[in-house]
Amino acid sequence: MRVVVPFGAADPKTRLAPVLDADERRALAVAMLGDVLEAVAATGRHPTVVADTGLADATPDDFDCPAPVTVDERPLTAAVNARLPGAGEEGDSADDEAVAVVMADLALATRAALDSLFAADADVVFAPGRGGGTNALVVRHPAFRVDYHGASIRDHRAIAADVGAETATVDSFRLATDIDEPADLVEVLLHTDGRTAAWLRDAGFSVVADDGRTTVTR
C-alpha cells in the first residue's frame, strides 16, 4: 500500500486566522504534518508528502521533513486522482497497488486508528471527517476517483456506487478530527501529546472549560 499525505503548504489553515497569524499557521501545519507522518510510519508504512508548493519556501527554516516530498501544483482533487490505482501516471508496476490518502491536519491520528483504516477490507474505505469531509481513505478499485469539493463524504459514496466499488467506513474520532477552526484546537490539547500539542502549549494555548463545549484560550 502506498500512503499519500497531501499538504497545502501555501497559506495553510486560513480558518485559524482569528487566533494565529500566517507564520504561526504555517508552523502549526508543519507540526501537524510531522505528527501525521510519524503515525503513518508507526504502522510500518512509508508515506509520501504531496505538496502544492516547494516546502522549503513555505515552511520554517528548521523543518526537516521526515518523508519524501513531491511538488504538485494542481488542486487537491487532481493531485490525488493522479496517484490512485488505475491513474496510469505513476508509469510503473505499482499502478494497481492500493493507495491510502491521509490528510496532513489529522493531529489526533495514531498508529491504532490508521491500522484500522488500512486493515479494513473493501474496495474503498472511508474515514469521514466532521462536517462532511473525507479525512482519509484507502482506494483499491481502479475506477474510483476523489472529489474534495463540498460534502465530499456523500459525493465519495456516490462515486463508489457509480463504479461498483464496495465500501467500508472506519468509525474513528481521531481520524474524524481535522484541525481547521479555533474550536478544534482543544481536541489537540485534550487528546494528544505530540509536536502539535507542544507547539500550541509553547504558543500559550491552554484548555478552558465553560458551560458548553470546552475551548482554548491564549
Add this chain to the structure above:
Amino acid sequence: MRVVVPFGAADPKTRLAPVLDADERRALAVAMLGDVLEAVAATGRHPTVVADTGLADATPDDFDCPAPVTVDERPLTAAVNARLPGAGEEGDSADDEAVAVVMADLALATRAALDSLFAADADVVFAPGRGGGTNALVVRHPAFRVDYHGASIRDHRAIAADVGAETATVDSFRLATDIDEPADLVEVLLHTDGRTAAWLRDAGFSVVADDGRTTVTR
C-alpha cells in the same frame, strides 16, 4: 451490565434555540433518545432512562418510551453517581455490577460502536465527546465517580487515576458526536437514517455544502 441513559427532559437542547423552538427541540431530543435506546437494545442490553422530570409532562403526546423511566430531580452528576457501582443506593445485589452511562443525544450511536464501548476491558472505559465531554462510559470500579462540569473527560481521567482505576478509551466518531449545536445537525443527516434524521428531514432540514465544513439549511 446495567445501562443508564440520562435524559434532560426539561427544556432540552437550549443551544439549538437559534434553529429550533422549544417544542421542536423537545421533539428532536425525544427522537434522539429513541435512536439511542434502539442502539443499546440492539446490543442485547436493557437500558433504563433516568429523566430529570416526568417524561409525560415534557414530551410529545405520542411519545411511548421503549424503556423503563426513572425520575431523578437531582443534577446530572448526582443522578449518575447514585447509580454507579458501590453507590449503595440501589440496595440490591446488583450494586457491584458494571454500569454503562450513555448520553441521550448520541444520535449517531450504533450497535457496533456501543459493542466496542461495552466490550473494552478496563475498570473505567471512556468514549470522549467533542469539546472535552464524556459522551459515554462504563464503570466497573466501586470508587469511581463522575463530574460532568467543565472539561469532563480530563476530570474523569484524573478521578480514575486518583482511585487507582485502570482506564481505556474507545475511539469512535459516532460516540464522540453529541448533538448540541446547529452545526452538529449535519452529522445526523450525513451518517444516520433513524428517527432523528427523519425528524430533521420532515422539519425541512437538508445538507448544504460550502467551502468550509458542510452544514444544514432549513
